[in-house]
Amino acid sequence: MANTNITGILEKMTGKDKDYRYMATSDLLSELNKESFKADQDLESKLTNIVLQQLEDASGDVSGLAVKCLAPLVKKVNEERVVEMTDKLCDKLLNGKDQHRDTASIALKAVIVEVTTASLSEKILVSLAPQLINGVTNGKSAEIKCECLDILSDVLHRFGNVITKDHAYMLTALLTQLSSTQASVRKKSVSCIASLAPCLSDDLLAKATLEVVKLLKIKRAKSDITRTNIQMIGALSRSVGYRFGPHLAEAVPLLISYCTSASENDEELREYSLQALESFMLRCPRDISPYCESILNLALEYVSYDPNFTDSMEEDTDDEVQDEEEDDESADEYTDDEDASWKVRRASAKCLSAIIASRPQMLSKMYQEACPKLVDRFREREENVKMDIFNTFIELLRQTGNVTKGQGDIDESSSRWLLKQEVPKVVKSINRQLREKSIKTKVGAFSVLKELVVVLPDCLADQFGSLVPGIEKALNDKSSTSNLKIEALAFTRIVMASHSPSVFHPYIQALSGPILSAIGDRYYKVTAEALRVCGELVRVLRPNFEAPSIDFRPYIIPIYKAILARLANQDQDQEVKECAISCMSLVIATFGDGLQRELPSCLPILVDRMGNEITRLTAVKAFAVIANSPLRIDLSCVLDHVVSELTAFLRKANRALRQATLGTLNSLVVTYGSQIGSSSYETILAELSTLIR
Numbered sequence: 001m002a003n004t005n006i007t008g009i010l011e012k013m014t015g016k017d018k019d020y021r022y023m024a025t026s027d028l029l030s031e032l033n034k035e036s037f038k039a040d041q042d043l044e045s046k047l048t049n050i051v052l053q054q055l056e057d058a059s060g061d062v063s064g065l066a067v068k069c070l071a072p073l074v075k076k077v078n079e080e081r082v083v084e085m086t087d088k089l090c091d092k093l094l095n096g097k098d099q100h101r102d103t104a105s106i107a108l109k110a111v112i113v114e115v116t117t118a119s120l121s122e123k124i125l126v127s128l129a130p131q132l133i134n135g136v137t138n139g140k141s142a143e144i145k146c147e148c149l150d151i152l153s154d155v156l157h158r159f160g161n162v163i164t165k166d167h168a169y170m171l172t173a174l175l176t177q178l179s180s181t182q183a184s185v186r187k188k189s190v191s192c193i194a195s196l197a198p199c200l201s202d203d204l205l206a207k208a209t210l211e212v213v214k215l216l217k218i219k220r221a222k223s224d225i226t227r228t229n230i231q232m233i234g235a236l237s238r239s240v241g242y243r244f245g246p247h248l249a250e251a252v253p254l255l256i257s258y259c260t261s262a263s264e265n266d267e268e269l270r271e272y273s274l275q276a277l278e279s280f281m282l283r284c285p286r287d288i289s290p291y292c293e294s295i296l297n298l299a300l301e302y303v304s305y306d307p308n309f310t311d312s313m314e315e316d317t318d319d320e321v322q323d324e325e326e327d328d329e330s331a332d333e334y335t336d337d338e339d340a341s342w343k344v345r346r347a348s349a350k351c352l353s354a355i356i357a358s359r360p361q362m363l364s365k366m367y368q369e370a371c372p373k374l375v376d377r378f379r380e381r382e383e384n385v386k387m388d389i390f391n392t393f394i395e396l397l398r399q400t401g402n403v404t405k406g407q408g409d410i411d412e413s414s415s416r417w418l419l420k421q422e423v424p425k426v427v428k429s430i431n432r433q434l435r436e437k438s439i440k441t442k443v444g445a446f447s448v449l450k451e452l453v454v455v456l457p458d459c460l461a462d463q464f465g466s467l468v469p470g471i472e473k474a475l476n477d478k479s480s481t482s483n484l485k486i487e488a489l490a491f492t493r494i495v496m497a498s499h500s501p502s503v504f505h506p507y508i509q510a511l512s513g514p515i516l517s518a519i520g521d522r523y524y525k526v527t528a529e530a531l532r533v534c535g536e537l538v539r540v541l542r543p544n545f546e547a548p549s550i551d552f553r554p555y556i557i558p559i560y561k562a563i564l565a566r567l568a569n570q571d572q573d574q575e576v577k578e579c580a581i582s583c584m585s586l587v588i589a590t591f592g593d594g595l596q597r598e599l600p601s602c603l604p605i606l607v608d609r610m611g612n613e614i615t616r617l618t619a620v621k622a623f624a625v626i627a628n629s630p631l632r633i634d635l636s637c638v639l640d641h642v643v644s645e646l647t648a649f650l651r652k653a654n655r656a657l658r659q660a661t662l663g664t665l666n667s668l669v670v671t672y673g674s675q676i677g678s679s680s681y682e683t684i685l686a687e688l689s690t691l692i693r
Contacts, residue, residue: 006031006043010050018059025054025065032072044077048085055092055107056100067107074114083123086111090131093147094140105147112154121159128155129166133173136189142182149177149188153195160199167200175211178228186228194235205240209247212236216254227269230255234276237283245287248280252291256298264307267340274302274347281354292362296355300373303348303389308339309381342382349377349388353395360403366396367418375422378429383440390444394451401455419456426452427463434470439481442474446487450494457498464495468507475514482523489518489529496536501543505550512537512555516562524573527566531579534559538586545630556591560598563587567605578618581609585622589629596634603638610645620646620660627667639672643680650687658691 009031012024028051031037039047051073054066074082089111092104115121132155135148156170174196177189197205215221215229233251237244244251259273277295280288288295352374356366374393380386400415411417426448433445449467453460460467474480474488492511496504504511515537518530538559541552566572566580584606588595595602609619623642626633635642646668649661665684669676 006039007046010046013050013054018057018062021054021057021062022059022065025062025069029065029069029072032069032076037076039076044081047073048077048081052085052088052092052107055089055103056097063103067103067110070107070110071114074111079117079120079123082111082115082120083127086124086128087131090128093151094131094135094144101144101147105151108151109154112151112158115158118162122162125155125159125162125166128152129170133170136177137173142185145177145180145182145185146188149185149192153188153192156192156195156199160196164199164201167196167204170196171200171204171208175208178212178215178232179225183224186225187231190228190232190235193232194239197236197239200240202243205236205243206247209233209236209244209251213247213250213254216258223266223269226258227272230258230269230272230276234272234279237276237279241283242286244280245284248284248287248291252277252280252288252294256294259298259302267344270302270305271343271347274299274344274351278347278351278354281351281358285358288358292355292359295351296362296365296369299348299351299355300370301348302344303352303373303377305344305348306341306381308341342385345377345380345382346385346388349385349392353388353392356392356395356399360399363396363399363403363415364413364418367415367422371396371419371422372425375425375429378433378445383438386441387444390448393448397448397451397455404455416456420459423452423456423459424463427460427466431466431470434467434473439479439484442470443481443484443487445470446474446484446491450487450491453491453495453498458500460495461499461503464499464503465507468510472510472514475518482521482526485518485521485526486529489515489526489533493529493533493536496533496540501540502549504540508537508541508550508555512558516558519562519566524576528573528575528579531563531566531576531583534563535583535586538583538590542590552591553594556587556594560587560591560595560602564598564602564605567602567609574614577609577615581606581615581618581622582625585625588633589625589631592626592629592631592633599634600637603635607638607641607645610642616649617654617657617660620649620657620664624660624664624667627664627671632671635672636675639668639675640677640680643668643676643684647680647683647687650684650691 006028009024009027012020013028015021015024028047051066051069054069055063057063057066070085074085077085086108089104089108093101093108096104112124115124129152132148132152136145136152140148171193174189174193177185178193180186180189193208197208200208212229212232216226216233221229233255255273255276259270262269262273277298281292281295352370355362356370371393374389374396377389378386378393380389397419400419404414404416430445430448433441436442449460471488471492474484492515515530515533518526519534521527521530541550541555542548563580563584566576567584570577584602588599588602592599606619606622609615610623612619623646626635643665646661646665649657652658
């Protein structure tokens with residue numbers, strides 16, 4: 001568009017009618033977003049001035065659109081113009097009218113985000129940093145200070161390493177704000193110093209740390225200032241990582257002391273101390289070693305910290321009546337809106353998780369000291385804390401799996417052996433959670449069980465029966481969410497795949513109904529997972545073809561019909577289609593001798609799926625499963641068609657498809673070789689010869 005037209009847009013942007021101003025600003029935004037847009041020096045000046053003017057428009061819609069113009073404008077004008085824009089926006093922020101301050105702040109952040117070149121970032125930092133620091137230190141209102149700290153944090157995060165000569169004065173100015181009487185200013189200052197910290201020299205980092213530690217040593221300091229300084233210590237370690245290691249000797253004892261000596265009502269101080277210790281564990285793994293025992297003991301002490309609640313359930317009992325009474329009472333648990341002790345327990349759980357993740361050499365100690373405590377805390381009354389307890393226990397299981405991966409027999413000093421001793425208690429405690437009303441709790445409980453089976457296959461052989469009611473309820477209850485059903489099904493699949501089939505035979509009748517019902521679920525992810533479970537169920541029902549250990553015949557037709565309904569339906573998610581094909585191939589390969597009447601109508605559907613590019617590979621593999629069945633399934637109604645399709649697939653470019661096709665053809669020839677015609681063999685050989693060349 002010619003500059004004369006842009007001039008026309010700019011004139012309309014200053015008109016009295018707000019609708020005209022809005023449309024003109026919208027037109028300008030469209031022009032600025034065009035790659036072909038170019039502006040000379042005079043036009044650049046007009047553009048920047050009028051867009052900055054529009055930021056103060058009485059109409060919020062117009063000023064909002066003007067903010068959107070800034071991002072493309074930064075890319076169209078020269079660097080000096082951008083610096084000029086940031087200076088003017090900063091002035092509006094510091095000295096402008098209250099009603100325009102928020103817009104100026106948003107606009108300034110929008111400009112900073114678009115700065116990508118080193119030269120421009122240096123110019124902006126040189127220009128902005130002193131103004132923003134001045135806004136923080138020179139008696140401005142708390143709102144202005146917070147906006148300045150917010151923007152300075154962004155600037156330092158992006159460009160902090162550009163100029164190092166100003167780091168000292170910026171750090172000094174920001175450290176003074178940690179003692180501000182305004183909580184919001186202290187919080188923003190912590191964030192701002194954390195953004196600056198990675199760019200600081202070791203000497204300046206030491207200065208910052210020593211300054212904060214010195215303030216923490218003043219025991220008579222106000223508690224809110226102390227909490228801020230503890231937050232600052234944690235933020236520094238998260239920000240600079242291992243570089244904080246040399247300062248742990250002073251910081252760790254102080255934090256442990258504050259945590260243990262805090263007043264009963266000062267939960268936040270304990271929370272912040274534990275959060276900082278968690279950060280030390282994760283970010284300074286080498287230097288924290290001398291303090292691991294002390295931090296572990298502290299976290300174990302406070303993971304059950306609940307001074308306002310007395311738990312009468314000191315001893316577990318197998319009495320089902322008492323369990324049900326506890327379930328009824330769980331809805332009327334103690335609640336107190338002012339009780340913040342849950343924050344301490346949550347921070348302790350996360351600190352424990354950090355210890356487990358960073359110190360695999362302490363796993364044996366974890367099982368002796370932390371595992372019983374975590375299992376006991378599964379009954380945590382605050383749901384969010386309970387999720388963190390579950391996650392910490394899952395981290396313990398995963399670390400156990402990582403450390404013992406590839407090991408054969410386990411001895412009494414092995415973490416897997418120690419875990420195995422805890423399995424009955426874990427299952428008993430998890431069973432209690434599966435009877436809770438909370439969906440989130442039940443999802444977390446199944447996640448724990450799932451990870452347990454992954455780490456210790458076959459560990460639930462003696463306990464599985466006690467878990468069946470929880471699985472049934474998760475799949476049958478009308479209040480169950482899709483997420484809960486998926487977790488319950490995934491656990492069932494994993495446990496069936498990792499245990500002897502005989503473990504599940506007493507519970508087939510109870511489990512088969514809910515699993516088959518889930519195949520008909522409306523949500524495709526539930527259906528797909530149910531089909532995978534059904535595949536494991538088929539293997540459990542007939543693990544071998546010689547001497548059946550269970551009468552599987554009553555289950556054949558219900559399973560077949562449930563899967564067929566999904567197999568025959570083309571209007572569904574690809575994941576469901578593929579799972580239905582795979583599952584049906586298992587059913588035919590396992591129960592084909594009881595499905596003679598059904599095969600002539602089912603097999604053609606599988607052949608049809610070979611013709612669909614989306615399901616082709618899965619269908620090819622399905623016929624390999626069927627062909628490898630010891631039952632020698634009668635494929636006479638589709639054999640010629642299948643061989644013809646497979647032969648054609650050998651010409652496809654898809655490598656995975658060709659490999660699967662070769663495997664399936666091999667299985668078909670081995671099992672049904674005499675039924676394949678000579679002309680088919682000739683075609684197969686001709687195609688194979690082209691692959692060999």
